[in-house]
Amino acid sequence: MTVRASDSRKGALIDFIQGIYGPPPITLHRPVFEGNERLYLVDSIDSNFVSSVGARVTEFEGRLAAFTGATHGIAAVNGTAALHTALLLVGVERGDEVISQALTFVATCNAINYIGARAVFVDVDRDTLGMSPEALRSWLETNTRCEGGRTVNVATGARIKACVPMHTFGIPCRIEMIAEICAEFGIALVEDTAESLGSYVGKKHTGTFGQIAAFSFNGNKIITTGGGGMIVTNDGEIARRARHLTTTAKRPHRYEFFHDEVGYNYRLPNLNAALGCAQMEVLPAMLKIKAEVAARYRAFCSEQGLHFIEAPAGTTSNNWLNAILFDDRAARDDFLKFSNETGVMTRPIWRLMTELPMFAECQQDGLEQARWLVDRVVNLPSSVPQSEFERLKP
Template sequence: MKGDGESIARELVDMVAGLYAPERKVPLHRPVFEGNEKQYLVDCIDSNFVSSVGAKVVEFEQRIAEFTGAGYAVATVNGTAALHVALQLAGVGRDDEVISQALTFVATCNALSYAGAIPVFVDVDRDTLGLSPVALRAFLEAHAERRDGGCWNITSGRRIAACVPMHTFGIPLRIAEVAVICDEWGIALVEDAAESLGSWVGDRHTGTFGRLATLSFNGNKVITTGGGGMIITDDADLAKRAKHLTTTAKVPHPFEFVHDEIGYNYRLPNLNAALGCAQMELLPQMLEIKAGVAQRYRDFFAGTGVSFVEPLPGATANWWLNAIVLGSEEERDAFLQYTNSREVMTRPVWRLMSRLPMFQQCQHDGLETSRWLEARVVNLPSSVPESEFPRLRA
C-alpha cells in the first residue's frame, strides 16, 4: 500500500494496539471465558457425564433454540458435521447438485462433498458478501427447469437438490429473497449460518428462513464450545431424525445394540456443551461489546476511502469478524504485510472455492463480484477487548 493507504495502515495498527492493549500480538478472534465456564465443567466432571450423554447437551440445545427462535436444535461435534447431516435431511443425494457461493470457507463445500453432492457456484452481492438472489435467479432461468417434481440443471442433466447460502462473517445476506426463489424452483434451502449466531433480519434470526440451518461453535466464533455445531429447524420430524443420525442411528433399547441405518458419531460431548451453556449466558453482552468494536472501526475508516462492510438496512450483524474493502489487490497485500509484520493479525477473505483444485471443474456463473471481492476484502481483529472483561463478570 502506498501513499495515503500506507498512512491508514500505520494509524490502524496504533488504533488496534490501543483497543486491545495490553496484548502484544493481537489475534483475529479469540475466545473469552469470563462466566461460569469453569464451574459448569467441574459440574460435568463431578456428574461423570463428560461424553455424549448429559444434561448440558440438552440444555445447550434448548438455549440455542430459544435464542434463535427455531423450533428445535440438535447439537453436533462441529459445524461441518451439522451441515453434512442437514444436507442429507434435506434430501440431497449422491450426484445431486447444490447451489452455493464460491466466496465461503472450505467447510461448506467439504460438507457437500461428504453428501456426495456436486457444488454449483453462483455469485455474491458486493454489499453483503453473501449469495446474490439476482445471480441465483439469473442462473436458474438460464440453466434450470422444473420437471418431475424437482429442479434440474439442463446443462449438466443433474438434479439441483438444494441451495446453501452462507452469511459471511455474520453479515446477513438477502436471505428472504433467496428463500422465495428456492421455493419457486422447488429447491431445499439449507442456511449455512455457521458465522452468524446473533445476526438478524428484522426480527428473524439467520438460519430460520429455510428447512434447516447450521451453526458453528469453533474456537474462533462469537461463542465457542471448543469445537461444536448445531442443526436448527422448525420441523419436529427432521429434528428427531437429525438426533438419530448424529447418534450412530442407535435404536433405543434397555441393553441391546440395535442400529437401523448408517449413522454418524457426530455427538457433541457434555463437556463441550457445558462451555456452550456458560457462553450463552454471556452472548448478549458480548454482542453489545462487539457492536462497540465495530463502531470504533466505522469511525476510524470514515472519510478514508476504505469501505467498512455494513449490514443491510433492517438487518443486524453479530460483528463476528469486521471487514473492509480496499482499492485493489496490491493495496490489500501491502495492508496485510504491514499489519501482520507488526503483530496485528489481519487476513484476506478465503480463496474462492472455484479456484481450489477439487472444485475447479464445478459449474459457475463467472463469479465476477466474488473475484472482485477476493482481491480486496480484509478481516480485522474483532475479539472482545480485555478492557471489557469486567462488564462480562458483572
C-alpha cells in the same frame, strides 16, 4: 474511498487497533472464558457424564434454539458435521447438485462432497458478501428445467436438490429473497449460519428462513465450545431424524444395540456443551460489546476515508469479524504484510472455492463480484477487548 497501499493511513489504522486491544501480539478473534465455564466443566466432570449423553447437551440445545427462535436444536461435534447432516435431512443424495457460493469457507463445500453431491457456484452481492438472489435466479432460469416436478440442470441432467447460502462474517445475506426463489423452484434451503449467531433480518434470526440451518462453535467463533455445531429447525420430524442420524442411528433401548441405518457419531460431548451453556449466558453482553467495537471501527474509517464493510439497512450483524476494502490486490497485500509484521493479525478473505483443486471443475456463473471482493477484503482484529471482560461476569 478505499485504502491505498502507499497511504500513511495504514499506520494510523494499526495505531487505532492497538488503542482498542493494547500492544501486539493481537489475534484476529480470541475466545473469552469469563463466565461460568470452569464451574460448568467441573460440574460435568463430577457428574461422570462427559461424552454425548449429559444434561448440559440438552440444556445447550434448548438455550440455542430459544435464542434463535427455532423450535428445535440438535448439537453436533462441529459445524461441518451439522451441515453435512442438514443436507442429508433435506434429501440430498449422491449425484445431486447443490447451489452455493464460491466465496465461503471450505467446510460449506466439503459437506456437500461428503454425500457425493456436487456444488454449483453462483455469485455474491458486493455489500453483503453473501449469495446474490439475482445471480441465483439468473442461473436457475438460464440453466435448469422442470422435469417430473424436479429442477434439473440442463447441462448435466442432475437434480438441483438444495441451496446453501452463507451469512459471511455474520452479515446477513438477502435470505428472504433467496427463500422465495428456492420455494418457487422447489429447492430445499439450507442456511450455513456458521458465522452468524446473533445476526438478524429485521427481528428474525438467521437460520430460521429455510428448512434447516447449521451453526458452528469453533474456537474463533462468537461463542465457542472448543469445537461444536448445532442444527436448528422448526420441523419436528427433521429434528427427530437429526437426533437419530447423529447418534449412530441407534434405536433407544436400555441395553440392546440395534442400528437401523448407517448413522454418524456426530453428537456433541457434554463437556463441550458445558462450555456452550456458559457462553450462551454471556452472549448478549458479547454482542453488545462487539457492536461497540464495530462502531469504533466505523467511526475511525469514516474519519479516515476508509471503506468499512457493514450490514445493509434492515439487518443486524453480530459483528463477528470486522472487515475493510482496499483499492486492489496489491494494496491489500501490502497492508496484510505490514500489519502482520507489526504483530497485528489480519487476514484476507478465503480463496474462491473454484480456485481449489477439488472444486475447480464445478459449474459457476463467472463470479464477478466474488472475484472483485477476494482482491480487496481484509479482516481486522475483532475480539472482545480485555478491558471489557468485567462486563461478561455473571
